[in-house]
Amino acid sequence: MDxxxxxEQEQMILDSLDRFLETEVRPQVRKLExxxxxxxxxxxxxxxxxxxxxxxxxxxxxxxxxxxTYAKIVARITETWMSLSGIINSHLxxxxxxxxxxxxxxxxxxxxxxxTGELRGGVGLTEPDAGTDLQAIRTVAVREGDHYVVNGxxxxxTNSMYGNTIALLVKTDPNAQPRHKGMSLFIAEKGEGFKxxxxxxxxxxxxxxxxxxxxxxxxxxxxxxxxxxxxxGLKQVLSGLELGRINVAxxxxxxASAALKEATQYSQIxxxxxxxxCEHQAIQLMLGEMATRVxxxxxxxxxxxxxxxxxxxxxxxxxxxxxxxxxxxLRNATDAMRIHGGYGYSKEYPIERMYRDAPLMTxxxxxxxxxxxxxxxxxxxxxxx
Ligand SMILES: Cc1cc2nc3c(=O)[nH]c(=O)nc-3n(C[C@H](O)[C@H](O)[C@H](O)COP(=O)(O)OP(=O)(O)OC[C@H]3O[C@@H](n4cnc5c(N)ncnc54)[C@H](O)[C@@H]3O)c2cc1C
Numbered sequence: 001m002d003x004x005x006x007x008e009q010e011q012m013i014l015d016s017l018d019r020f021l022e023t024e025v026r027p028q029v030r031k032l033e034x035x036x037x038x039x040x041x042x043x044x045x046x047x048x049x050x051x052x053x054x055x056x057x058x059x060x061x062x063x064x065x066x067x068x069t070y071a072k073i074v075a076r077i078t079e080t081w082m083s084l085s086g087i088i089n090s091h092l093x094x095x096x097x098x099x100x101x102x103x104x105x106x107x108x109x110x111x112x113x114x115x116t117g118e119l120r121g122g123v124g125l126t127e128p129d130a131g132t133d134l135q136a137i138r139t140v141a142v143r144e145g146d147h148y149v150v151n152g153x154x155x156x157x158t159n160s161m162y163g164n165t166i167a168l169l170v171k172t173d174p175n176a177q178p179r180h181k182g183m184s185l186f187i188a189e190k191g192e193g194f195k196x197x198x199x200x201x202x203x204x205x206x207x208x209x210x211x212x213x214x215x216x217x218x219x220x221x222x223x224x225x226x227x228x229x230x231x232x233g234l235k236q237v238l239s240g241l242e243l244g245r246i247n248v249a250x251x252x253x254x255x256a257s258a259a260l261k262e263a264t265q266y267s268q269i270x271x272x273x274x275x276x277x278c279e280h281q282a283i284q285l286m287l288g289e290m291a292t293r294v295x296x297x298x299x300x301x302x303x304x305x306x307x308x309x310x311x312x313x314x315x316x317x318x319x320x321x322x323x324x325x326x327x328x329x330l331r332n333a334t335d336a337m338r339i340h341g342g343y344g345y346s347k348e349y350p351i352e353r354m355y356r357d358a359p360l361m362t363x364x365x366x367x368x369x370x371x372x373x374x375x376x377x378x379x380x381x382x383x384x385x
Contacts, residue, residue, distance in 0.1 A: 053115030078254025090122030
């Protein structure tokens with residue numbers, strides 16, 4: 001597709017997304033979020049719009065969008081309701097693992113089903129005793145003929161109650177040294193022995209299902225091993241992290257931008273001492289910082305997404321975007337609450353939701369502590385003395 005046609009396609013998609021978010025999502029967010037209700041009807045509409053196949057190649061029935069366009073979609077959805085972006089984000093990380101590393105048979109079978117949302121879900125990496133240190137996972141898959149038998153527990157797995165499939169990280173050789181050589185990634189569809197043990201209660205990110213999963217002698221056909229070769233699981237997961245980080249960065253941007261919009265509006269309406277609070281310098285200082293954070297986040301997200309689309313190395317760029325934009329989301333949510341005074345603390349306004357949603361983005365896809373360590377290591381590697 002030439003650049004002009006790609007720009008037109010992007011604009012059409014973003015326009016129809018905006019209409020959908022304004023008319024069918026925004027009016028429902030408060031109820032769904034406060035009552036922690038899964039947005040079933042909205043998800044069906046998202047399937048019709050092709051959002052489950054955003055970055056899946058057209059030959060497999062997806063929209064084949066660039067990462068740059070995808071990041072704009074994620075930011076816009078998050079501006080309206082962050083939970084909704086989570087429904088496609090981890091699903092597409094699973095899909096992209098198959099797209100990049102799957103066998104041809106796996107691509108032919110799974111990608112069209114992922115693109116329509118017929119099969120949908122997320123990624124099962126984290127365990128009760130292993131998050132950042134993924135090589136410490138203990139879920140084991142033991143080969144028995146043409147199946148593997150899986151035993152173990154995963155926790156914090158998003159999309160696992162209402163979804164039906166996850167990319168499951170396991171140890172196929174728990175004694176391997178280095179540890180990652182014993183790690184493998186499977187496409188696990190729900191079946192006997194794959195149990196959703198409980199839905200976890202969360203501070204924010206409500207309406208979307210995040211659960212603990214227990215695998216008890218869960219039998220998975222050997223041909224679900226992504227790429228068909230054992231020992232590549234961690235590499236396959238890590239190679240998807242840049243895309244994952246760009247998408248979390250886009251969520252940070254969406255939150256930062258939504259908080260700024262609310263604060264900008266409110267500060268012109270609320271009056272104290274005879275004038276709108278936006279005319280008080282203390283409020284102006286906050287608005288000035290908030291707006292700058294939004295613009296800087298947007299530029300970092302765009303630059304990381306562009307590098308990714310052009311096939312350039314972007315581990316440091318994605319890390320910077322993720323770190324900066326998610327901290328911007330958190331700080332803008334806090335500042336917006338201050339600008340709203342007592343009303344920011346009220347459940348009548350959307351600010352309290354943003355304030356509860358924002359911290360998660362500093363944790364997911366590699367905590368922001370880890371991001372700064374990655375950035376520093378890259379800095380040294382790229383600039384030898
Ligand atoms: C709402 C929600 C949804 C989630 N969804 C998913 C999902 O769909 N799939 C999935 O697999 N996981 C999911 N997660 C899990 C998430 O990815 C982990 O929580 C995250 O990776 C951090 O792991 P942890 O919680 O075990 O923290 P830990 O790894 O125990 O870290 C604790 C603290 O130590 C710091 N730390 C750890 N190691 C280092 C180090 N080497 N140097 C410096 N600091 C360090 C961390 O930055 C953090 O501050 C979700 C989590 C939440 C809260």
